[in-house]
Amino acid sequence: MAFAVLKQPASLREMSYIRRWLVFFSGFLETALWSGTIFGWASLVHILKTQGVFSHLCRDDFQEGWNETLAISLSSDEEAFTIPSAIARGCRAQDERFALIGTVAMVLYSTPGILIGYGLHHLGQAFTRITSSVLISLGFVLLSLTSKETPDYLWGGSIFVSVGGNMIRMSCLEFGNLFPERRNTVMGIVSGIYTLSAAVFMLMQFAFEAGYRWEMICQVMAVGSSLIVFTTLFIPWHHIPNDDYEEAxxxxxxxxxxxxxxxxxxxxxxxxxxxxxxxxxxxxxxxxRKASDSPQIPLRESLFSVSMGLLQFWIFNNMFAITIFGTYFNSWINRFSKNVEEAAYYSRMFGYANILCALATPLPGSIIDALSAYLKKGKKSLDESVANVQATIAPMIFISITITVQISCFLFFSPWAVYVGLFFLIINRPGCLGVGIPFMRARFPANHFNRLIGIQGTLIAVLATLQYPHFTWSQTHYYWAMGLVIFMLSLSVVLPLHLLNKKYLYRTFDRSPYKNKNEEA
Structure with missing residues (x-):
């Protein structure tokens, strides 16, 4: 079956069912491999510590958190540890440097979101995807150059992999339009499967421990991410058509x-x-009548609405908690691990958990679709729109509770806490965006979606700069720092609870451009 190169279909009907599935499958693979690689930071840190990256920061530091005494000696003519286990274990100064770089990379993951969102809206899929491919490939090239002698390449490598990953994730979120009847399920899968890419660094860790050269491993990843350019050739060059108004x-x-x-x-x-x-x-x-002739709601009305403000608060709290779980994981397990082998084991378990997140990705969207179908039964017009939004209430409350339990595991220093925390990580990493993004799609007009996602990402990224000061605070006031995160998570339930007010939702949708469509049905 031949596909026109960089063609924009006028409507969804011009895309065959086979082509829709091919587009979805390619987006699924790209999102699963490259969109959230940076969130496997703990595995990357373990590899780099083993190579002695930033080990020079530990020459005057004491090794903290050990359950056994390790001597560190430096020869007069080289700055290298003579005991490999001490290199892998590291020290506080080294941990803080990795935490700083990881924080910057993860903050920059979403910081350019407003530019990406407007780029998707005006420049389209092809431009966004090709730019993403270039950034990710260049990032892995810079990681291949990172070593004990040249540690600062880690800055550029981690930032490019991070920003490029978010670009491919945001471009694939539109793929929910491919299957209107299962839109929430598709969006839940695409928005949640990014968690699987966090295991890429774990796979690289396996390859490194198996004896493969670090440079070669990174170069293979660079070549793999460049294939995004090829798959872009049969994806609509500007946007995936939707049927919210003009299609109906x-x-x-x-x-x-x-x-x-x-x-x-x-x-x-x-x-x-x-x-x-x-x-x-x-x-x-x-x-x-075309889409441009249909009633339009100004973007500012969606952006400054009560729902958008509470959604920002909900997603920030949850994503902040999930992010610090990955960022702090390595230093947390070092507090109670008996040796380097046990710490490496927990690091691999973290990678396994990210792989298992793939099993949970269909659940949020599927549950929302099922609840939506049940709540809409026998209803028409505005009632259907309200039902679509209220179908997200129960999943939102569930995610808020499970993330609170996950971050509470940091209050304990025991193997059981690792297993409990990783179990809820499997649910929460895909679940947070797997619920939040379908809510945004149901609550706000479709033509606001890309820009709202981008603006939201930028605002959350700016707030995420609190991660590094929070990390340094936790070094001296650990329980207070974790307690504050748990308290903020408990306030997140305000978002789903405000959706119980049907009068507010009716007033909102009464001005929607979809009102006439629903009344004609």
């Missing part, structure tokens, strides 16, 4: 057309000789 209108027109409508060879309507057609025994006005 146009589809209804085609059902009502009879002998008075003529079509060209491609099957598109080209001429209508009269403005009225017989439809189900009644005269009905036939229009050729």
């Amino acid at each position: 209108e146009y589809g209804q027109q085609l059902k009502c057309l009879t002998v008075d409508g003529t079509k060209d060879n491609s099957g598109k309507l080209t001429d209508v000789r009269t403005n009225t057609e017989v439809c189900a025994g009644k005269m009905k006005l036939v229009t050729t």
